[in-house]
Amino acid sequence: MFTLSPEDITFIGSDLVRPECVVATERGALFASHADCGGGIAKVNADGPSELILATSGDIPAGFIPNGYSLMPDGSFLIANVGDEGGVYTLRRDGALIPFLLEIDGRKLPACNFANRDEQGRIWISVSTWARNRDDSFKKDFADGVVILVDDQGSPRIVAEGIGFTNENKVDPSGRWLYVHETMGRSICRFAIKADNSLGPRETAADYGGGIFPDGFEFDAEGGIWCTSVVSNRIVRIAPDGGQHIVFDGGDQGVTDRAEAAYQNDTYTRAHLVDGNASILGNCASIGFGGPDLKTCYVGSLASNRIASFRSPVAGAMPPHWRF
Numbered sequence: 364m365f366t367l368s369p370e371d372i373t374f375i376g377s378d379l380v381r382p383e384c385v386v387a388t389e390r391g392a393l394f395a396s397h398a399d400c401g402g403g404i405a406k407v408n409a410d411g412p413s414e415l416i417l418a419t420s421g422d423i424p425a426g427f428i429p430n431g432y433s434l435m436p437d438g439s440f441l442i443a444n445v446g447d448e449g450g451v452y453t454l455r456r457d458g459a460l461i462p463f464l465l466e467i468d469g470r471k472l473p474a475c476n477f478a479n480r481d482e483q484g485r486i487w488i489s490v491s492t493w494a495r496n497r498d499d500s501f502k503k504d505f506a507d508g509v510v511i512l513v514d515d516q517g518s519p520r521i522v523a524e525g526i527g528f529t530n531e532n533k534v535d536p537s538g539r540w541l542y543v544h545e546t547m548g549r550s551i552c553r554f555a556i557k558a559d560n561s562l563g564p565r566e567t568a569a570d571y572g573g574g575i576f577p578d579g580f581e582f583d584a585e586g587g588i589w590c591t592s593v594v595s596n597r598i599v600r601i602a603p604d605g606g607q608h609i610v611f612d613g614g615d616q617g618v619t620d621r622a623e624a625a626y627q628n629d630t631y632t633r634a635h636l637v638d639g640n641a642s643i644l645g646n647c648a649s650i651g652f653g654g655p656d657l658k659t660c661y662v663g664s665l666a667s668n669r670i671a672s673f674r675s676p677v678a679g680a681m682p683p684h685w686r687f
Contacts, residue, residue, distance in 0.1 A: 365676050367598070367611040369643055374669040375661075376407040383445075384431045384477075384579070385663040385670055387653025389685050394434065395663060395670060396442075402427040403454055404440050407670055416440070419458035424448035427460075431477030431489065431531060431579075431649070434684040443475035443488065447495075451478045451488055464488065467511055467519055481534040482683045485560060486513040487541060489529040500528055501631045503547055510543060514560050522562045523554055531579045531649065536680040542568060544577045544590070547626075551577060551588065551601070569601050574619045576626075576636075579649030579663065582680040589679075591650050591662065594635060595619040596642035598650065598662070611673075613644040640666035647671070652679020 375393065376382075382395035382405065395413075397405040403417035418427060430445035440454045441463060449472040450465040463486075466472055474497065477489040488511040492500035500507065508529030512522045523541075527548025534541055540553045541562060549571045555563035568588075571577055575597060580590040586603035589610070596613035618638045625631040639646040645667025653659050657678040662671040 364608050365600075365610060366608075367673055369613070371673050372611075372613075372643060373672050375409050375672055376405070376413055376669045378413055379405055379407070379668045379670070381428070381665060382407075382663050382667065382670060383429075383648045383665055385649055385651045385661040386432070386434050386682075386684060387651055387659075387661055388434070388687060391653075393653065393661060393670065394440075396429040396432060398428050402429050402446075403458070404429065404432065404442075416454065416456060417458055418452075418454055418460035421460040422452075422462050423460050424450065424452075427452075429454075430475070431479070433478055433480035433486075434687050435480060436687055438687065441478045441480060441486065443478040445474045445476060447474065449473045449475055451475055451486075464511070464513060464519055467521060476529060477531050479532050479534075480683060482538060484514075485534075487511070487532050487534070488513070489532050489543070491528045491530065491546070498632055501547060501633070502629045503527070503549070503626060504629075506545070506548060508545065510541070510562075512560060516560050522560075523565070525565075526552070530577060533580065533582070536582055542580070542588070544580055546576055546578060546593075549575060549577065551580065551590065569605060569607065571599070571607075573623050574614075575599065576622070578647070581650050581652060581682070583652070583675075584657070584678040584680050587677065589650050589660070589675075591647040593646050593648060593665065594622045594639040596639055596644045596647050598644075598647065611644075613642045613647070614639060615641065636665075644671055645669075651682070657681065 380399035405413040426446035428446040506527040508526035510523040530544040622635040645664035649663035
């Protein structure tokens with residue numbers, strides 16, 4: 364089976380701040396979340412400083428922290444704000460930040476995790492928890508996370524709930540399923556997408572074992588799913604038959620063991636998460652495929668100032684933004 368060593372990892376960039384989410388395009392562009400100088404997106408260059416697309420005008424919320432985002436057809440970015448003011452915003456290339464969704468059913472959105480535009484132009488938004496103190500949601504049996512859908516079928520609406528800390532969500536290459544990572548539920552679940560864009564009952568696609576705290580994921584061209592785990596800094600591939608293989612373990616076993624014990628007895632806190640920052644992957648949070656053959660993997664992180672990269676023997680599935 365394909366397994367990486369630290370020597371297989373290369374790095375791009377050197378001036379990033381919290382590059383949590385990475386997006387690559389067919390033209391060779393590489394973008395990452397950037398949480399400095401007001402917050403925005405960095406276009407990461409291999410041979411020089413990153414080009415920063417920062418929020419400089421418009422309705423910029425206090426403590427704006429870009430988290431998961433989507434590249435849009437017009438070149439703008441749809442960004443989930445994980446800062447305390449929450450909400451989802453559109454960042455234009457000229458620096459204007461425009462509110463996209465700030466409330467649902469009359470309720471102000473809290474910190475948002477991911478804003479995902481699918482192939483059909485539907486927007487799926489991950490809200491990890493309604494708890495204003497997010498540490499309150501770091502428990503294995505706490506599940507108040509939701510997925511919000513914005514489409515042309517009516518007003519924005521909650522289409523999935525009861526998720527144990529909703530993280531990345533993505534529609535699979537078939538277009539039939541919405542997959543969702545739940546970090547504290549320790550699984551990747553999926554929902555059938557109906558003709559009216561409502562979702563069918565939840566199904567568990569895979570449960571993760573000890574030491575895995577799932578964050579981001581991406582599909583490959585052979586039906587596999589590549590997943591990142593914060594704290595333990597592991598990259599896991601779920602095969603089409605459901606088998607799981609650790610492609611890379613960049614964590615510290617002591618850090619992972621302490622976090623696992625705290626998770627099991629409901630004493631897990633942000634401090635256990637932050638302990639994963641020292642890894643070579645800087646607390647890996649997302650993964651995306653790029654390069655001319657879609658076989659270069661890029662890894663986003665919570666703490667690194669650069670993007671980790673490696674070559675995969677399996678190509679990624681073509682993402683919705685690939686030709687933007």
